[in-house]
Amino acid sequence: MNDAFLIQAVKDRFTDGVKTSHSYRGDATVLLGREFLLEVARTLKEDPIFQMNFLMDLTAVDFSTFGTKRSPAFFVNSGVAVSPSPEIPDQDPWPGPPGPARFVVVYHFFSLPLKHRLRLEVPVEEADAEVDSLSSLWAGADWLEREVWDMFGIRFRGHQNLKRILMYEGFVGHPLRKDYPVNKRQPLIGPVN
Amino acid sequence: MPGTMAPWSGIEMSGEAGFLTSRLDEAIGWARKFSIFQYPFVTACCGMEYMATACSHYDVDRFGAGLPRFSPRQADVLFVVGTISHKIAPVLKRIYEQMAEPKWVVSFGVCTCTGGFYDNYATVMGIDTIIPVDIYIPGCPPRPEYVLDGLLKLQAKIQTQAASGERPAPESRPEFER
Numbered sequence: 001m002n003d004a005f006l007i008q009a010v011k012d013r014f015t016d017g018v019k020t021s022h023s024y025r026g027d028a029t030v031l032l033g034r035e036f037l038l039e040v041a042r043t044l045k046e047d048p049i050f051q052m053n054f055l056m057d058l059t060a061v062d063f064s065t066f067g068t069k070r071s072p073a074f075f076v077n078s079g080v081a082v083s084p085s086p087e088i089p090d091q092d093p094w095p096g097p098p099g100p101a102r103f104v105v106v107y108h109f110f111s112l113p114l115k116h117r118l119r120l121e122v123p124v125e126e127a128d129a130e131v132d133s134l135s136s137l138w139a140g141a142d143w144l145e146r147e148v149w150d151m152f153g154i155r156f157r158g159h160q161n162l163k164r165i166l167m168y169e170g171f172v173g174h175p176l177r178k179d180y181p182v183n184k185r186q187p188l189i190g191p192v193n
Numbered sequence: 194m195p196g197t198m199a200p201w202s203g204i205e206m207s208g209e210a211g212f213l214t215s216r217l218d219e220a221i222g223w224a225r226k227f228s229i230f231q232y233p234f235v236t237a238c239c240g241m242e243y244m245a246t247a248c249s250h251y252d253v254d255r256f257g258a259g260l261p262r263f264s265p266r267q268a269d270v271l272f273v274v275g276t277i278s279h280k281i282a283p284v285l286k287r288i289y290e291q292m293a294e295p296k297w298v299v300s301f302g303v304c305t306c307t308g309g310f311y312d313n314y315a316t317v318m319g320i321d322t323i324i325p326v327d328i329y330i331p332g333c334p335p336r337p338e339y340v341l342d343g344l345l346k347l348q349a350k351i352q353t354q355a356a357s358g359e360r361p362a363p364e365s366r367p368e369f370e371r
Contacts, residue, residue, distance in 0.1 A: 185279075186279070188283050190323045191322055
């Protein structure tokens, strides 16, 4: 299934759940309300037209400083094309960050039998940063969700063992949040350097 | 061996019985520097370059350092190879403390020397903030020739140290303003 059909198939099944969609440069993406996440994910896994049996990646984005800083001069002068090349399909471009929500939890699904992939994005407010855990559907979501908790401080409802996976016990804060000071150090031993 | 010179002595060995005189500390230094038992503490990509150096093409066994020991209690030289994170720093210190004296530390790769290009929440900015370091081998990763050069400098250092068990004050990075 190509990206347009894939997006339409999700929209047909979850008219209320899908907020927006886009397929920036051919990557089919659907933005969901978080209350629909578990239901949509189960459908993607079990419905014969999706058969998304592989959770490729699960991560998050902090949009709190998006667009507030100019690109480093290096990128401006690097010759890297910032505007889309005419050779790359861009009929359905990225609309920008999703409204007031600070975080977006991102899921990448792939269907091994049907060879198609879909990205789900779930906007999450900072005050209530919690989404449903997918570890009951894909065992691989277990550690990925622990990583998102560790790095961004987003909780996963229904996760059996939601504790830090990369950082150590006693580490305070979530280092990939944009408001974590870039030079803050919390060494276990040795000087704070 | 009539007519040959023992490398640590100034006395020609001659006669059938053969005898030599030497300063004990020089003899011990000579023995130590050519029988380095290393403990490779390998955490990252520098490990590939360490393996290239250790294997037959460059062959650290030529310098008597060909037998890595995977117990710190049997090792003389701690090779710290690769990025050290704050999470593993206590483990590295424990390994260092478990090694018997005399012991030396080689900082292999720029990440262990200074943190390298990492300047973030996770990385130790140079292992000399945790344990004393004898030889720094920067590079990302260092070429095997560079590693061998560091090994020869370590041998020279071992040779010059007194055999009394006393070792020079560990090299440490001077404090600098950020």
